[in-house]
Every structure is written in structure tokens, then in C-alpha cells.
Amino acid sequence: MAEHLVIVGGVAAGMTSAVWARRESSSLRITVIERGSEVSYSECGFPYVLSQKVDSLERLIRYSPEKIKLERDIEVMTGTTAKAINFANQSLLISSATKESSIYFDYLILATGAKPQIPLFYTAAMKGIFTLRHFSDARAIEGYLRSSQPKKAVVVGGSFLGLEIAESLTLRGIKVTIIEKTGNLLKKLNKNLQATVEKELLSKGVTINLTEEVLAFDGKETVSRVLTSNREIDTDLVFLATGVEPEVGIAKAAGIRLGRSGAIAVKPTQQTSVANIYAAGDCCDVHHLVSDQPVYLPLGTTANKQGRVAGINVAGGRAELRGVAGTSLLKVFDLEVAVTGLSLQEAKEAGFAARSSYSSSISKAGYYPGAVEIETEIIYDTHTGRLLGAQMVGKEGVAKRVDIFATALYARLRLDDILQLDLGYAPPFAPVWDPVAYAARKAETEE
Amino acid sequence: MAEHLVIVGGVAAGMTSAVWARRESSSLRITVIERGSEVSYSECGFPYVLSQKVDSLERLIRYSPEKIKLERDIEVMTGTTAKAINFANQSLLISSATKESSIYFDYLILATGAKPQIPLFYTAAMKGIFTLRHFSDARAIEGYLRSSQPKKAVVVGGSFLGLEIAESLTLRGIKVTIIEKTGNLLKKLNKNLQATVEKELLSKGVTINLTEEVLAFDGKETVSRVLTSNREIDTDLVFLATGVEPEVGIAKAAGIRLGRSGAIAVKPTQQTSVANIYAAGDCCDVHHLVSDQPVYLPLGTTANKQGRVAGINVAGGRAELRGVAGTSLLKVFDLEVAVTGLSLQEAKEAGFAARSSYSSSISKAGYYPGAVEIETEIIYDTHTGRLLGAQMVGKEGVAKRVDIFATALYARLRLDDILQLDLGYAPPFAPVWDPVAYAARKAETEE
Numbered sequence: 052m053a054e055h056l057v058i059v060g061g062v063a064a065g066m067t068s069a070v071w072a073r074r075e076s077s078s079l080r081i082t083v084i085e086r087g088s089e090v091s092y093s094e095c096g097f098p099y100v101l102s103q104k105v106d107s108l109e110r111l112i113r114y115s116p117e118k119i120k121l122e123r124d125i126e127v128m129t130g131t132t133a134k135a136i137n138f139a140n141q142s143l144l145i146s147s148a149t150k151e152s153s154i155y156f157d158y159l160i161l162a163t164g165a166k167p168q169i170p171l172f173y174t175a176a177m178k179g180i181f182t183l184r185h186f187s188d189a190r191a192i193e194g195y196l197r198s199s200q201p202k203k204a205v206v207v208g209g210s211f212l213g214l215e216i217a218e219s220l221t222l223r224g225i226k227v228t229i230i231e232k233t234g235n236l237l238k239k240l241n242k243n244l245q246a247t248v249e250k251e252l253l254s255k256g257v258t259i260n261l262t263e264e265v266l267a268f269d270g271k272e273t274v275s276r277v278l279t280s281n282r283e284i285d286t287d288l289v290f291l292a293t294g295v296e297p298e299v300g301i302a303k304a305a306g307i308r309l310g311r312s313g314a315i316a317v318k319p320t321q322q323t324s325v326a327n328i329y330a331a332g333d334c335c336d337v338h339h340l341v342s343d344q345p346v347y348l349p350l351g352t353t354a355n356k357q358g359r360v361a362g363i364n365v366a367g368g369r370a371e372l373r374g375v376a377g378t379s380l381l382k383v384f385d386l387e388v389a390v391t392g393l394s395l396q397e398a399k400e401a402g403f404a405a406r407s408s409y410s411s412s413i414s415k416a417g418y419y420p421g422a423v424e425i426e427t428e429i430i431y432d433t434h435t436g437r438l439l440g441a442q443m444v445g446k447e448g449v450a451k452r453v454d455i456f457a458t459a460l461y462a463r464l465r466l467d468d469i470l471q472l473d474l475g476y477a478p479p480f481a482p483v484w485d486p487v488a489y490a491a492r493k494a495e496t497e498e
Numbered sequence: 499m500a501e502h503l504v505i506v507g508g509v510a511a512g513m514t515s516a517v518w519a520r521r522e523s524s525s526l527r528i529t530v531i532e533r534g535s536e537v538s539y540s541e542c543g544f545p546y547v548l549s550q551k552v553d554s555l556e557r558l559i560r561y562s563p564e565k566i567k568l569e570r571d572i573e574v575m576t577g578t579t580a581k582a583i584n585f586a587n588q589s590l591l592i593s594s595a596t597k598e599s600s601i602y603f604d605y606l607i608l609a610t611g612a613k614p615q616i617p618l619f620y621t622a623a624m625k626g627i628f629t630l631r632h633f634s635d636a637r638a639i640e641g642y643l644r645s646s647q648p649k650k651a652v653v654v655g656g657s658f659l660g661l662e663i664a665e666s667l668t669l670r671g672i673k674v675t676i677i678e679k680t681g682n683l684l685k686k687l688n689k690n691l692q693a694t695v696e697k698e699l700l701s702k703g704v705t706i707n708l709t710e711e712v713l714a715f716d717g718k719e720t721v722s723r724v725l726t727s728n729r730e731i732d733t734d735l736v737f738l739a740t741g742v743e744p745e746v747g748i749a750k751a752a753g754i755r756l757g758r759s760g761a762i763a764v765k766p767t768q769q770t771s772v773a774n775i776y777a778a779g780d781c782c783d784v785h786h787l788v789s790d791q792p793v794y795l796p797l798g799t800t801a802n803k804q805g806r807v808a809g810i811n812v813a814g815g816r817a818e819l820r821g822v823a824g825t826s827l828l829k830v831f832d833l834e835v836a837v838t839g840l841s842l843q844e845a846k847e848a849g850f851a852a853r854s855s856y857s858s859s860i861s862k863a864g865y866y867p868g869a870v871e872i873e874t875e876i877i878y879d880t881h882t883g884r885l886l887g888a889q890m891v892g893k894e895g896v897a898k899r900v901d902i903f904a905t906a907l908y909a910r911l912r913l914d915d916i917l918q919l920d921l922g923y924a925p926p927f928a929p930v931w932d933p934v935a936y937a938a939r940k941a942e943t944e945e
Binding site: 104111380382450455 | 510540542543546551552557558787797798799800802803819820821822823824825826827828829834836838863865866867895897898899900901902904905906907908909911915918919920921922923924925926927928930931932934
């Protein structure tokens with residue numbers, strides 16, 4: 052009889068692992084267990100549906116359960132929750148609305164994702180307060196926007212997601228206030244670049260307070276006020292973008308080893324501490340290429356890479372994920388924000404003799420119409436000259452330029468290597484000294 | 499008395515070397531000899547003045563002789579030609595309109611550039627026939643466009659420059675015909691990508707014949723017909739984009755060693771075969787990072803890099819250019835074209851077990867508005883998996899994406915490394931599998 056691969060979670064990492072396992076083996080029996088009613092959708096696309104750039108949530112779905120059964124012979128059980136792993140008989144206890152049952156597995160891939168961190172004071176559910184992880188969350192927000200036509204919103208948390216939602220709601224005609232207590236907008240970002248992001252948000256009518264703590268939500272059935280350390284804010288909608296934590300319930304209960312971060316610890320093959328159980332995506336750690344440490348860095352790209360590796364390995368192939376640099380991109384209205392590698396603080400914490408260098412350059416030849424400023428911060432080791440991280444902000448030419456740095460991080464290049472890179476030049480696309488090389492040159496000069 | 503650095507040529511490599519020599523040494527006496535009347539201008543900007551995207555040729559000039567004297571204490575002699583190098587007394591014979599004289603040098607940097615290759619049959623000068631290297635060439639074309647208002651033009655040569663000028667003239671309302679005899683539009687490009695470039699040109703009204711040889715130009719004072727292997731073409735303007743060759747007259751006469759290409763042979767320090775004579779830019783060879791051979795690859799970026807290295811070294815510092823990948827970018831109307839490293843043919847000629855893989859991907863998440871096709875061709879070694887070259891074509895997201903490949907070439911990455919890269923993702927900027935990683939994945943699958 053065919054071996055049975057059971058995958059818990061049918062979104063990024065889970066569905067990717069299913070598809071790659073099938074590519075590797077046509078005989079494996081594959082079953083995906085998904086708590087929600089949709090699988091195989093792009094979470095990262097939610098903000099663009101909410102902003103109405105993308106016309107429906109359904110556009111974000113790649114495979115329906117029926118389609119993936121038909122095209123890839125992958126069984127999907129939606130509306131089904133994995134409750135417990137039983138090692139003794141290699142079975143998974145699952146429950147749906149109607150019944151509870153056990154399914155046998157030869158291999159298990161845990162792709163249980165992450166869950167939003169909710170402020171401790173927020174216990175009783177109130178209408179108009181949202182988080183955003185699952186398809187059902189997105190559907191709830193979209194439904195509320197249509198039915199309640201909110202005029203004012205408070206976004207709690209100056210995170211990547213917080214800023215994306217601030218943009219989406221603003222584009223829907225809602226007056227948005229961002230509340231953040233740490234003093235930082237996008238906390239990995241250097242202060243100079245944070246200031247540019249803040250300026251962009253302000254210019255689009257977003258109100259920002261970065262040193263204000265949310266203490267309570269007030270309202271009858273629906274939220275109507277946010278109480279903060281400073282004041283009371285009237286609002287029609289609250290969005291919580293205060294970070295996520297790995298969803299490790301069944302893994303922890305089963306005694307699978309967790310990392311220091313609290314996420315599932317994995318080998319480069321995505322194997323967990325249990326031989327036939329793998330993990331992938333936002334529920335597990337990933338090796339950081341720069342710090343050479345396991346870290347918790349929940350990102351869509353990582354989930355896809357880990358899913359691929361897990362899927363190939365359980366199906367009899369061989370693959371490894373050597374690590375990630377944490378490369379992240381963000382569009383904030385007309386601004387592109389990109390980070391890769393370690394921030395200055397992270398680099399110091401990781402034990403590097405780290406220093407950072409700020410430079411300002413331009414996106415095209417200076418005489419070419421439409422050239423705009425690109426601000427770059429690079430973080431490097433003063434002992435070895437090794438690049439440790441890079442951050443860029445600008446109205447064009449940033450998002451994919453940071454990949455040059457990401458590639459340099461993978462190859463462990465030094466500043467002097469970056470200066471040697473043969474980066475492309477033509478007046479419509481770059482100055483002769485590309486902002487990337489310029490940043491390295493500036494940092495070398497400061498040494 | 500201060501040592502004297504004399505630089506022959508005041509454009510990209512020459513002026514860059516002067517500026518870097520000055521940064522390195524405040525005491526060095528620096529003199530730049532320039533045949534033309536302008537120095538320190540961007541040749542690569544000429545097409546954009548001709549298309550009227552940039553409003554005047556003067557916008558392309560960074561330093562006037564007066565400004566660079568004032569700000570950097572660099573002496574510039576325009577309208578002055580270097581005639582011969584005299585080793586015995588370390589002097590350079592120079593001539594201007596009014597006199598001939600000798601100047602003593604401690605160090606000499608040759609930055610004499612390149613000259614257009616002219617068809618052998620074209621001997622007598624005729625009005626309306628142009629090449630484009632120097633500021634005076636650009637001024638002559640611009641003058642002719644204004645005074646003669648040409649309606650039809652023939653561009654000879656489907657090169658990077660030929661296509662840029664075809665665009666510029668089309669945007670000036672001129673009906674352009676491109677004639678190329680080799681069957682190739684941008685000969686380094688893979689055929690699939692050439693087809694996309696051809697389609698773009700045709701859609702903008704450019705006529706193209708790729709298997710037609712130009713035999714003669716006809717006309718009275720001004721060109722009026724082009725005679726080809728197929729036919730006679732009425733025209734008001736002819737632009738020759740048939741390649742360039744290094745300008746090595748005085749170097750060759752002085753017995754300085756030339757490479758197999760005919761360009762000046764240089765060490766990684768830009769030193770020539772004569773200890774105190776350096777060369778930089780389009781007059782000299784450059785080491786290719788992939789083939790590990792000296793090659794003739796006249797590009798603005800290389801000229802700048804070589805100029806910097808030569809300037810630092812003659813002024814007492816230490817710098818090397820480890821090599822280039824030949825990264826080149828081109829805008830053809832709405833299309834971005836980018837190449838780096840070796841073409842399949844070049845890779846085979848260099849002795850690699852080379853193979854190429856074509857893939858088609860998209861510039862953003864599929865559901866995000868405005869996602870366009872990106873076509874990628876990667877060239878790799880089948881024995882080692884090492885990346886040897888890459889080419890991309892698409893209406894956005896190509897020009898700087900190719901730099902990821904350029905960085906990979908520098909670091910000698912393999913296909914499996916490229917698949918590991920942590921490239922940035924967000925729906926407005928890339929699909930989850932960036933076209934770069936997708937291309938590597940596809941090539942690996944074909945193996």
C-alpha cells in the first residue's frame with residue numbers, strides 16, 4: 052500500500068509541500084488537513100483586496116480542493132482541525148464540525164502557521180476589531196467595510212502588516228491613525244529610513260503616534276473608542292498588527308522539540324526532532340544565513356522554500372534550505388521599503404563588530420527625467436568588512452535592488468566585493484555608480 | 499617638485515581617474531589632455547537628448563574645465579591631441595590648433611576611448627551620415643535634426659546603440675529602418691528574447707531587415723539613398739551603429755603591449771606593459787569574471803571602474819579591478835533588456851559545457867494589477883551547475899533584476915545556490931518565486 056503523507060495546514064508552506072511531494076513521487080498518498088474553508092491562497096494579497104486594487108478575495112486562491120485533487124491527486128480536508136499526534140500508532144487525531152477521527156500517517160508535515168499576538172487586556176470579542184491571518188479574517192474585514200462603512204480606523208502596531216493595512220484603509224477613504232508604543236515605525240529600519248516612511252504616511256493623511264500605548268477598547272457591541280496612555284480616540288474599526296507567534300499547540304503537546312523562539316526547531320531538511328515528522332512555514336524556525344543561528348522569521352518566501360524542501364524530502368528526494376536573510380519588501384503608498392540581513396542592533400546582538408553607514412543616491416542618471424532619491428543603510432562588520440545587512444527606501448528602484456544585497460549576504464561578500472560587482476547601467480535605470488555600489492563605497496570611505 | 503600625472507582623454511575613464519587620483523593625493527599635479535572641446539560628459543546620455551527626453555546636451559556635462567580646476571585642482575587642456583609618447587624623456591608630444599609641444603609626465607594614464615567602425619566603402623564624407631562617440635558627434639546630429647528636419651532614417655547595425663538611436667529618432671517623428679546583416683538584433687541575446695525585442699520595435703513603427711547588407715551610400719552633398727544587397731532605400735539620414743574599436747594609436751606606436759583583441763593589455767591595477775603608464779576605459783581590455791580571459795568590452799561602467807583603479811594606483815594608493823561580467827542594460831521603447839555574463843555561444847567558445855534554459859515568469863504576483871511577462875535565459879555549465887550568464891527581457895522589473903545574476907556571477911554561484919537566494923517578495927514587486935529563482939529552478943529541472 053502507498054505510504055501516506057499527512058500535512059497539517061493548507062496555505063503557503065502546507066500546500067507547497069504537498070505539490071512538491073507530488074512532483075517527487077507519483078505514488079505517495081497525500082492528505083492536507085485545513086482548519087479553514089479555503090486552501091492555497093496568498094495571505095500577502097489580503098491588503099490589496101482590502102484596498103480594492105485586486106477585485107476579490109477569490110482572486111488570491113490558486114487551487115480549490117477540487118482542482119488540486121483533480122490535477123495533482125492531493126486530498127484536501129477543509130474545516131478540519133488537527134487535535135493531537137499519537138506517536139505510538141502514527142496517527143493524527145482530527146475533528147470536524149460533525150465528527151472526530153484518527154488518520155494514520157507515514158510522514159507528517161506540520162504547516163500550522165502563526166497566530167496574531169493579541170493584547171492581554173483584549174479578552175471579550177467585540178465587533179469592528181480585527182486581526183488578519185486567515186481567509187476568514189480577510190472576509191470578515193471586507194464584510195465589515197461594506198456593511199458598516201467605517202469612517203475612522205485605528206491600526207495598532209507600526210509593523211509591515213500595520214502599514215499595509217493603513218494604506219489599504221486610507222485608499223478605502225477611511226481616516227487612519229497608527230498607534231505604536233516602541234517609538235519605531237518598522238522597528239528593523241534605521242531611524243533615517245523610518246523618518247522617510249513616516250513622511251510618506253503623513254503626506255497621505257495618516258495620523259501617527261509612536262509613543263502611545265493602547266490600554267483598552269471601548270464600545271457596546273461594536274468598538275467605538277480606543278483608550279491609550281495619552282487619550283481616548285473615537286474609532287469605527289481597530290486593526291491589530293502587533294505581531295504573530297508560531298502556532299505550535301499540537302507539536303508542543305506531542306513533545307516535538309521547540310527552539311528558543313518557541314517555534315518548532317527544524318534541521319536544514321525541515322525534519323523536526325521526530326524522524327518522520329517535518330515542519331515548514333510560520334510554525335517553525337529558520338536558519339539565518341548571517342547570524343548562523345535559528346531564528347523565528349515568519350515570511351511567505353520562507354514558507355514556500357521550507358514547504359518545497361519538506362515536500363521533496365518526505366517523498367524520497369533530497370533538498371535542504373541553507374538559510375534565509377530575512378529579505379522583506381513593503382509598499383507604503385508611493386514608497387518602496389526593502390530590508391535584508393541583520394539590522395545594526397541585531398548584528399550587535401549576534402556578536403558582530405557591527406557598524407552602519409547611511410547614504411543617499413538616485414534611481415536613474417541625474418539628468419534623466421524622474422530620477423528619485425534612494426536612501427540606503429548598510430550594516431557591516433568592521434573587523435572583516437563583511438556585509439551583514441542592508442535597508443533601502445525610495446519611490447522606485449528599491450524593491451528588487453535589495454536583492455543584490457541579499458545575494459551578497461548569501462555569498463558572504465565584503466564591502467570591497469560589492470564595490471567590484473558589475474551592476475548594470477543605463478541612464479533610465481541607474482546612475483553609473485549604482486546606489487548599491489555607492490553605499491559600499493561610502494561605507495569603505497568611513498572606515 | 500610635485501609629481502605630474504598626465505591623462506589622455508577627458509571623458510568617462512579619463513576624468514574618473516583624475517578625480518580619484520586627486521582624492522588619493524592632494525599634492526600630485528594632474529593634467530588632462532582632451533581632443534574635443536568638452537570633458538566629463540555622459541556619452542550614454544546622448545540618445546536621450548536626441549529623443550528630447552533630456553532637454554540639452556549641456557545637461558550631460560558634469561564638470562567644465564573651469565569647474566574641475568577650481569574644485570579639484572585638475573588642469574584640463576581641451577582641443578589638444580596627444581601625438582606620441584617619448585619613453586626616453588618621459589614626455590608626451592601634444593598638439594593644438596596653434597602649436598605643438600611636449601609635456602613631461604611621471605605617470606601617464608591612457609584613456610583614449612574607442613572609435614566607430616566605419617564600413618570600408620564609406621570613404622568620402624557625406625552630409626547626413628553620422629556616428630556617435632563624442633560630444634561633437636551628438637551636437638552634429640542634433641544640429642542636422644533641427645536644420646534639415648529629416649523624415650526618414652536608416653540605422654545600420656542592430657546593436658545596443660543602434661536600437662537606442664532607432665528609438666530616439668522614432669520619438670522625433672522620423673520613420674526608421676534598421677538594417678543588420680547577421681540575422682541578429684542584439685547578437686548576444688538568445689533568439690527567443692531577440693524576437694521579443696523585434697516585436698517591440700515593430701509595434702512602434704520601426705522597420706527591420708536583419709539579413710540585408712549595406713553596400714553603398716548615395717547622394718549629392720547629403721545622403722539620399724542607401725544601397726543594400728536587396729534594394730535601394732530612400733533616406734534623409736544614416737546612422738552607423740556598426741560597432742567600435744579601441745583607439746590605440748599612440749599606445750601602439752610607443753610599443754605598449756596590446757591584447758589579442760587589439761586593445762591595450764592591462765593588469766588588474768590598470769598598469770600597462772610600461773611601469774608608469776596605465777590605461778583605462780574603452781581603449782583597453784578588461785578581465786572577464788566568467789571566462790577568466792581578457793576581453794574587449796567597452797562599457798561606461800567598466801570605464802568608470804577602471805578609471806577609479808588607475809587613478810588610485812598612480813596616486814600612491816592600492817586598488818584592483820578583479821573583472822567584469824559585461825552587464826549591459828538597454829531600454830527599447832517600453833521594453834527593458836538586460837544581459838550579464840556569457841551568451842551560450844561565448845560560453846561554449848570559452849570551453850564550458852554550456853547549456854541554456856529559457857523561462858517565462860511575471861513581474862509581480864499574478865493577481866496584482868500590471869503584472870507583465872519577464873522572459874529569462876540562463877546559461878550554465880552542465881558539469882558543475884555554475885551560472886555563466888543570464889539575459890532578461892520584459893516591460894518592467896528587468897533592468898535591476900539582472901544584477902542579482904551579475905552578483906551571482908561574481909560569487910561564482912551555481913544554479914542550486916540561486917534557488918537558495920532569499921529574494922524579496924511582496925505582491926506589487928514579485929511573485930513568491932522571483933523570476934530569477936524560477937529560471938534557476940527550471941534549468942535544474944531540465945538537467
